Amino acid sequence: MLLHVLHETAYDYVPPVRTAQHMAHLKPATTATQRLLSHRLTITPLPARCSEWVDVYGNTRNFFSLQFSHAALRVQAESLVATSARAEPAASLPWEEAVDRMRYHRASRYDPAAEFAFASPYVPRDDAFAAYAQPSFAAGRPLLEAARELMQRIHADFEYETTATDVNTPALQALALRKGVCQDLAHVMLGCLRSLGLPGRYVSGYLLTEPPPGQPRLVGSDASHAWASVYLPAGEGAGEWLDFDPTNDRLAGEDYVTLAVGRDYSDVSPMRGVIHGGANHTLRVAVTVTPAGDDDMTSAAPSMTE
Incomplete structure (x- = not known):
């Protein structure tokens, strides 16, 4: 199954945040039953620094920092993933x-x-x-x-x-x-x-x-x-x-997309961070996973910020 994933996260802050650092697990994994074909990470406003690495469990992490005042943060992760069903084992040990x-x-x-x-x-x-x-x-x-x-x-x-x-x-x-x-x-x-x-x-x-x-x-x-x-x-x-x-x-099954694996939620939360300022905030998260069409990110692209 070819799936198009769109994960959108929106924060609005009052008063504005002075500086912030965030870590995200938003890039789907490549496994025995799943292949990541393309991925694009868009962050607004443009962060001062953004880096990507693989953790001890094989998950991709993105770290980004915003060293300036901002009243809103938008993070959009768009991926194209090919999935397949795993055959259930015929037997297992006691x-x-x-x-x-x-x-x-x-x-x-x-x-x-x-x-x-x-x-x-x-x-x-x-x-x-x-x-x-x-x-x-x-x-x-x-x-x-x-x-x-x-x-x-x-x-x-x-x-x-x-x-x-x-x-x-x-x-x-x-x-x-x-x-x-x-x-x-x-x-x-x-x-x-x-x-x-x-x-x-x-x-x-x-x-x-x-x-x-x-x-x-x-x-x-x-x-x-x-x-x-x-x-x-x-x-x-x-x-x-x-x-x-x-x-x-x-x-x-093949209608599932794996993002990351860990010991518990603390290892793989989609986004977390530390902010200075922004005493009050609202958070909106929207996720859509649909069968991919011919116009859905058909060419592989590296993780990036805009």
């Missing part, structure tokens, strides 16, 4: 064996996925998560089967409520409330996995805004979305990551 693979054993091969089994700023390891997850993780149950049921239970048990939480709500609080948005549901699923000793990654991205005829519109399709990725160790060699979306109770 979840207890997967946990054992992540433990340190002398002279054993190190698996980089093991670091995602530890706590992170937004997602602690806690007995409350383990207790919630346990009904899905019966002894000897294949990890893929257990993770799918955990996703289904979170989807059924939690109410999608935009006013119940904010970006700083702890995952344990969302678990207790049984309410939240996609970020919260992803964090809860990660907390459950990690509290059992299993690796889980946070994924930020987008959904196709309007589904094909006859298919339901997915929750979160008009904004940035988030879901969880579960690591499935292989019998021999490297394992694979499989993406589960508890908000919509399904595996991520």
